Amino acid sequence: MTPTDQTSQTVTVNGDTEIFYTDVGVGDPVILLHGGGPGASGLSNYSRNIDALAEHFRVIVPDMPGYGGSSKNLAQGDPFGALADAIRALLDHLDITSAHLVGNSYGGACALRLALDTPHRVGKLVLMGPGGVGTTRGAPTKGLNTLLSYYGDSGPSREKLEGFIRNYLVYDAESVPASAIDERYQASIDPEVIANPPLRRPSGLGALKTLWSMDFTRDDRLQTLQTRTLVLWGENDKVNRPAGGQMLIDRMPNADLFLAARTGHWMQWERADLFNRLVTDFLDGTYE
Numbered sequence: 335m336t337p338t339d340q341t342s343q344t345v346t347v348n349g350d351t352e353i354f355y356t357d358v359g360v361g362d363p364v365i366l367l368h369g370g371g372p373g374a375s376g377l378s379n380y381s382r383n384i385d386a387l388a389e390h391f392r393v394i395v396p397d398m399p400g401y402g403g404s405s406k407n408l409a410q411g412d413p414f415g416a417l418a419d420a421i422r423a424l425l426d427h428l429d430i431t432s433a434h435l436v437g438n439s440y441g442g443a444c445a446l447r448l449a450l451d452t453p454h455r456v457g458k459l460v461l462m463g464p465g466g467v468g469t470t471r472g473a474p475t476k477g478l479n480t481l482l483s484y485y486g487d488s489g490p491s492r493e494k495l496e497g498f499i500r501n502y503l504v505y506d507a508e509s510v511p512a513s514a515i516d517e518r519y520q521a522s523i524d525p526e527v528i529a530n531p532p533l534r535r536p537s538g539l540g541a542l543k544t545l546w547s548m549d550f551t552r553d554d555r556l557q558t559l560q561t562r563t564l565v566l567w568g569e570n571d572k573v574n575r576p577a578g579g580q581m582l583i584d585r586m587p588n589a590d591l592f593l594a595a596r597t598g599h600w601m602q603w604e605r606a607d608l609f610n611r612l613v614t615d616f617l618d619g620t621y622e
């Protein structure tokens with residue numbers, strides 16, 4: 335694939351939510367949903383995967399609400415539900431009845447929530463170190479605490495972001511180039527994002543209810559969701575505990591788990607060739 339094969343545009347859904355997305359390739363639609371770290375975007379999160387997947391599928395890569403070129407307003411009372419509503423509205427705008435969903439971390443939570451709310455809109459699911467799995471059944475990881483505190487205390491800084499990425503997102507700290515951190519940092523200090531961080535600790539009177547709604551292991555619908563699902567997790571994930579993979583396959587009737595050795599939270603980046611092969615084979619039916 336070459337850049338001329340891609341089209342990117344911004345559309346308005348649900349009345350006032352702008353979604354920036356890139357569309358490339360032909361075939362069954364596959365939506366790539368990025369993680370929720372500071373400065374994240376669809377294209378940066380999946381920079382090592384889009385071209386490979388677009389050889390087989392129509393690949394649609396949105397910036398989720400709160401990130402990149404999309405609107406920075408994200409309802410905090412039910413954040414996973416709000417993300418799912420926005421992505422479902424994007425599917426409506428594109429006249430896509432059903433699509434495969436691939437979600438990393440925060441994007442994995444969005445994908446799973448969309449499937450639980452409207453299973454007929456989802457072909458297959460790939461969940462990579464998804465958020466919201468067992469989050470109320472133990473103390474948060476140090477990586478998740480670091481992520482959630484990025485905009486707090488002294489505020490965002492390149493030093494804080496570099497520490498988070500090198501210490502918690504990847505297995506090999508030196509594998510991430512400084513240019514990638516610079517790009518993420520500049521995106522993270524957008525004034526609209528600083529004023530309204532999309533990923534934060536729930537607060538206020540409804541905080542407990544919000545936390546409960548963000549833990550999928552407490553959602554009884556998980557046990558009846560028939561969607562074919564591939565759960566991918568880095569064995570060395572320091573943000574979302576790899577034990578979450580077992581929690582999911584214990585509850586989901588049609589889920590398989592692949593645990594990648596010497597891999598952190600960014601499997602799609604650290605183990606791009608493996609990730610691309612597993613996802614392609616799973617989605618096209620080679621692996622059943």
